[in-house]
Amino acid sequence: MEAFTAHTGTAAPLRRSNVDTDQIIPAEYLKRITRHGFEDALFASWRKDPEFVLNLPQYQDVSILITGPDFGTGSSREHAVWALQDYGFKVVLSSRFADIFRGNSGKGGLLTAVIPQTAIETLWEIIESSPNTPITVDLQDRKVTAGEYSCDFEVDDYVRWRLLEGLDDIGITLEQADAIDEFEKSRPSFKPVLTSSP
Amino acid sequence: MGRTLAEKVWSDHVVHEGDGLPDLLYIDLHLIHEVTSPQAFDGLRAAGRPLRRPDLTVATEDHNIPTVDVDKPIADPVSRIQVETLRKNCEEFRVTLFPLGDVEQGIVHVVGPQMGLTQPGMTIVCGDSHTSTHGAFGALAFGIGTSEVEHVMATQTLPLKPFKTMAITVEGDLPVGVTSKDIILAVIAKIGTAGGQGYVLEYRGSAIKALSMEGRMTICNMSIEAGARAGMVAPDATTFEYIKGKSHAPQGSDWEAAVAYWETLVTDPDARFDKEITFDASTLRPFVTWGTNPGQGLPLDQVVPDPQSYTDPVERAAIESALAYMDLRPGQPLKEIPIDTVFLGSCTNGRIEDLRAAAHVIKNRKVADGVRLLVVPGSTRVRLEAESEGLDQIFLDAGAEWRGAGCSMCLAMNSDKLNPGERSASTSNRNFEGRQGPGGRTHLVSPEVAAATAVRGTLSAPADLVEV
Ligand code: SF4
Numbered sequence: 001m002e003a004f005t006a007h008t009g010t011a012a013p014l015r016r017s018n019v020d021t022d023q024i025i026p027a028e029y030l031k032r033i034t035r036h037g038f039e040d041a042l043f044a045s046w047r048k049d050p051e052f053v054l055n056l057p058q059y060q061d062v063s064i065l066i067t068g069p070d071f072g073t074g075s076s077r078e079h080a081v082w083a084l085q086d087y088g089f090k091v092v093l094s095s096r097f098a099d100i101f102r103g104n105s106g107k108g109g110l111l112t113a114v115i116p117q118t119a120i121e122t123l124w125e126i127i128e129s130s131p132n133t134p135i136t137v138d139l140q141d142r143k144v145t146a147g148e149y150s151c152d153f154e155v156d157d158y159v160r161w162r163l164l165e166g167l168d169d170i171g172i173t174l175e176q177a178d179a180i181d182e183f184e185k186s187r188p189s190f191k192p193v194l195t196s197s198p
Numbered sequence: 199m200g201r202t203l204a205e206k207v208w209s210d211h212v213v214h215e216g217d218g219l220p221d222l223l224y225i226d227l228h229l230i231h232e233v234t235s236p237q238a239f240d241g242l243r244a245a246g247r248p249l250r251r252p253d254l255t256v257a258t259e260d261h262n263i264p265t266v267d268v269d270k271p272i273a274d275p276v277s278r279i280q281v282e283t284l285r286k287n288c289e290e291f292r293v294t295l296f297p298l299g300d301v302e303q304g305i306v307h308v309v310g311p312q313m314g315l316t317q318p319g320m321t322i323v324c325g326d327s328h329t330s331t332h333g334a335f336g337a338l339a340f341g342i343g344t345s346e347v348e349h350v351m352a353t354q355t356l357p358l359k360p361f362k363t364m365a366i367t368v369e370g371d372l373p374v375g376v377t378s379k380d381i382i383l384a385v386i387a388k389i390g391t392a393g394g395q396g397y398v399l400e401y402r403g404s405a406i407k408a409l410s411m412e413g414r415m416t417i418c419n420m421s422i423e424a425g426a427r428a429g430m431v432a433p434d435a436t437t438f439e440y441i442k443g444k445s446h447a448p449q450g451s452d453w454e455a456a457v458a459y460w461e462t463l464v465t466d467p468d469a470r471f472d473k474e475i476t477f478d479a480s481t482l483r484p485f486v487t488w489g490t491n492p493g494q495g496l497p498l499d500q501v502v503p504d505p506q507s508y509t510d511p512v513e514r515a516a517i518e519s520a521l522a523y524m525d526l527r528p529g530q531p532l533k534e535i536p537i538d539t540v541f542l543g544s545c546t547n548g549r550i551e552d553l554r555a556a557a558h559v560i561k562n563r564k565v566a567d568g569v570r571l572l573v574v575p576g577s578t579r580v581r582l583e584a585e586s587e588g589l590d591q592i593f594l595d596a597g598a599e600w601r602g603a604g605c606s607m608c609l610a611m612n613s614d615k616l617n618p619g620e621r622s623a624s625t626s627n628r629n630f631e632g633r634q635g636p637g638g639r640t641h642l643v644s645p646e647v648a649a650a651t652a653v654r655g656t657l658s659a660p661a662d663l664v665e666v
Contacts, residue, residue: 017516018391018491022630027611031262031276033236033283045632068512070392073425073491074628075609076327077234078343096392099427100327100341107345117512158220158359169345170245173353176214176222180355183213183224190448190456191226192315193253194294 001109003166006138007090009063010131011146012053013124019067020074021101025083038083054087058131064091066123072101072112081108091137093144093153095120106159107169113137113153115144122149139164200466202363203432204398207338207463211321213355220357226320228350229306230257230293232284233611234325238348239287249291249351256315257288257295260305262611265574265601268298277612291351304577304603307331307545311415312579314444318433318460323350328545328627329428330421334414335441336433336463338398341422361428362472364397365465368405370479375661377555378413379547379625379644381405381477382420383485383495389475391493394426397473400465401431405479411440412551419546420627423492432464484659486532487629487642489520494629496532498647498659504528523631524639525619532657535641539622540571540652541634542645543601544608547625548576550583552645557589559649560596562666566655571598572614574606598652610635623651 029041046052053059065084071094072080081104084092089110095117097105105112115123126133126146136145139160142153162169201209214222228251235257242249249255262277272278281298288295296302302309307328310316318336323329327341346356368381386393399421406414414431421429431437438457441447448456465471487495488502494517496503505517505528521527526535542548542556553575565571573593575581581603584590590600607614608626610633616622618637625648629640641657650658 015515016519017512020491020628020630022609022628022633026632026636027261027609030233030611031274031280033240033280035237035240045636070425073391074327074422074630076325076341076343078237078325078345081343096395098392098425099395100343100422104343104345107343156359157218158357169357170247170349170352173222173349173355173357176355177353179214179222180224180353184354187224187226188455188459190452190459191320192317192446192448194256194315194446195253 001166001168004109004111004163005140006136007063008134008136009090010061010133011064011066011123011127011135012059012062013127014053014065014067015124017068018070018073021072021077021080022074024072024080025077030077030079035082036086038079039086042083042087061088063088064093064135064137065089066093066120066127068120069094069096069117071097073098076100078104078108081105081110085110093120093123106156106162109163111137111139111155111163113144113155115151115153119151200469202465202469202471203336203400203430203463204338204361204363207319207321208360210319220359222355223321223358224355225323225350226254227310227315227322228255229310229322229324229329230255231260231306231326232280233261234344235287235347236280236283237344238351239291241348242351247352249293250354252292254354255293257284257293258303258306258309259284259298261605261609263298263604264612265604265606265614268602301578301582304579305545305548305605307419308549308576308580311335312444312577314441314447317441317456318437319463323356327422328419330426331415331419331545333418333421333428333430334411335437336430336460338428338430340427361398362396364394364399364473364475365471366399366401366475366477367403368401368477368479369403370405372405372479372482375646375659376482376484377644377646378409378416380482380485381479382417383487383642384482385477386420386424386493387495389424391423391491392425394421394424397426399424399426399429401429406431407434410551411436412549415549416546420492423627433460484644484647486647486657488524488526488532489517490523490629490631492627492629492642494520495642498532498657500532502526502528502530502532533662535657536621536655537569537623537651537657538620539616540569540648541607541622541624541626542572542648543574543576543606544626545576546627547645548574548580550580552625553580553584553589556645556649557592559646559660560653561592563596563653563663565597565652569652569655571596571652572601572607573598574601575603578603607634609633623648623657
């Protein structure tokens with residue numbers, strides 16, 4: 001995974017709460033077996049509306065999404081993260097993310113930064129009146145800056161460390177291979193196993 | 199101090215303590231399906247890593263398969279490729295797979311319990327958020343994303359931060375006609391879709407103890423709709439009875455050892471939960487959702503809420519947009535909402551008891567004119583069991599469609615979809631915009647309410663039906 005230290009880009013306001021992963025990427029796009037190529041699937045049904053924020057001329061080429069509370073609820077589909085990234089998003093800002101979505105984002109290198117809803121409202125006003133305002137999200141300092149305005153954001157310490165270093169989770173875990181071997185020796189015999197096919 | 203059920207199961211699976219970093223947790227069972235696994239298998243191949251424990255991994259085909267013509271090749275070429283990819287991957291990595299046509303095939307959360315693979319005290323994961331279902335057995339079970347699927351394939355572990363714990367205590371007797379689905383819809387309406395975030399929910403109290411395993415599964419299933427990754431019920435005699443004799447249940451002396459361990463899996467009397475909420479079962483009524491998230495629900499005898507009576511601007515906006523999408527007006531009685539399609543199925547309510555309950559309501563009655571009732575058993579075994587009891591004939595006589603097993607219209611990946619603007623009463627778990635087909639509108643209900651609604655054509659409880 002590529003390391004993430006800071007990102008500067010323009011942002012789009014998504015004035016909705018409870019944006020579930022079925023909205024981020026509808027189920028029909030989950031038939032694909034690749035990890036990329038989901039840009040057309042992002043918010044597919046909302047994007048049919050010409051007034052939808054990502055269709056407005058002032059929000060083309062955005063890389064930061066600023067959204068209402070409870071973003072990413074519902075299905076565990078990691079395709080939601082891939083679709084956001086394929087579209088060009090590097091950061092999502094919200095006052096609250098659903099757990100599985102936030103976990104998936106951390107694995108894929110999409111930064112989900114938590115700021116209070118009042119800060120979300122302020123940023124919405126800034127980018128609605130001046131859509132070209134560059135916004136900087138600094139993971140090192142945990143700070144969001146938009147012109148004169150700035151605020152601190154929250155991010156899980158472990159996720160932050162992994163993103164800053166660009167580390168691969170599986171690689172980290174495999175360093176514990178001996179501990180896993182050891183644990184397996186003491187598992188009770190009554191736990192179910194499947195006989196693997198030859 | 200004592201420990202909660204969740205804390206006991208957690209600590210029995212810690213491979214490596216994190217010391218500030220996440221703990222490394224051993225995973226006893228990894229369930230796989232066609233939609234969230236292909237990229238994970240690709241990841242293993244790209245890194246040249248083996249799948250560590252094929253014997254603790256099991257796959258089934260459920261999300262993206264047809265429920266008609268199940269003996270023919272899958273018609274949709276894109277879906278066919280996805281299902282064939284699962285078959286190839288399972289062969290290459292020696293994972294047991296229950297494909298279409300196999301008696302054990304079905305929705306992944308129906309398959310684990312029906313085979314006795316789901317047992318108390320286990321850690322169970324799947325690339326599917328309703329893995330919380332398995333918590334009904336006192337397992338710690340939760341949904342994961344595809345990167346985590348790959349992680350479990352490669353290491354049989356996951357790095358995780360401990361969850362907080364929340365007790366949801368439901369005391370008292372449920373009134374007649376009120377089901378476990380109504381309990382969980384009422385819980386979600388009360389605590390909200392983010393109320394359980396960061397917690398493992400433990401459902402307890404006399405009303406939970408009185409439920410069958412299938413009723414408990416319905417409740418744990420929808421923990422994710424309350425924002426919690428996992429829900430649990432302490433195992434008891436009902437649990438042991440359910441598991442006993444299933445194909446993967448412990449045998450002989452293993453059974454004795456297992457039960458002895460399982461009996462320790464209760465929250466200690468002096469354990470402390472991070473949060474506790476109590477419900478009085480006797481006050482619950484049949485429940486239904488009116489909006490576009492599972493927290494937007496009310497008792498069926500209520501009316502559609504008025505956004506103007508909410509002061510929080512975020513909440514008011516959410517209600518306004520939900521009513522616009524659902525095409526409902528404030529003050530409209532819920533029982534007057536007309537329904538086009540009734541979907542009976544899913545990992546929430548697609549088990550044999552659900553089909554029995556709905557069949558009991560619909561027996562000797564007819565589906566209303568212009569209404570379509572789709573009955574989709576949760577697994578092939580459930581379908582065969584229902585057929586041996588004659589339930590299929592009851593549904594068919596009423597004018598319903600009797601289908602093969604799978605997720606079907608719960609998520610509308612196959613051709614079982616609502617048309618734009620169509621409205622369903624559905625026993626599934628998500629009423630999101632377009633969940634059951636682009637432009638479709640969903641009301642979540644219990645199997646009993648689904649059956650009564652199919653007969654009357656508007657949202658209804660069995661008590662609303664005239665005697666036959
Ligand atoms: S039935 Fe629905 S909720 Fe359950 S696993 Fe299938 S798609 Fe997911």
